[in-house]
Amino acid sequence: MQISQLLRRKGHDVATVDGSASVRTALGLLAEHRVGALVVSSDGRGIDGILSERDIARGLHEHGAGLLAEPVSRVMTAEVHTCTPGSGVHDLAQLMTDHRVRHVPVVDDGALVGIVSIGDVVKARLDELEAERKQLVDYIQTV
Template structure:
């Protein structure tokens, strides 16, 4: 299976935040959308970075509550691991494991087209296993 299959099932909506928005605004968006990370983008299509709940926690521990009024650019990860829609789900699972990341933006020709989380990958894999199970049960019961 490919990343495009995962995106087709979950949808391609990506919540982004601008680099100069504050960490406080970031927290509002994370809570509002019930998600764990946002792509940092100046225009909604270019990927400038990614910022997660983990980033906020680490910086709160180091700098205290003052970090809440800092720009997202100060806490984001600028070197973003991305994937394409034709990449395999197995490749993405290995990438997430090796790089210890939970969210990977899907990019085509430098333009943001989606985001895949570890939860999306797990759900996709569970659905695959359920389908295989159903097929085997159907075959056995014939």
């Protein structure tokens, strides 16, 4: 299965935040959108970084509650792993495992077109396995 197929089912919406926004504002966006990460982008198309709940937790541990007033750019992850719509779900699962990331933005011609979480990858794989199981059961029952 390709990422483009996965995005067709889940949608192309991506929650973003400007790097100059406060960490407190980012926390509000994470809660509002019910997501675990925001793509940091000044224009909604380019990727400046990614901010996960994990980044915020580590930042709070390191810098204390004063971090909430600091800009997102202070705690975001600047090195972002991305994929394309043509990438395979299996390849993306490997990338997520190798780099220990849970959210990967999808980029097409340099523009942000979606985001895939580890949950999306697991769901896609479970759907594939269920389809294979059904095909095998159908085959066995017809023999």
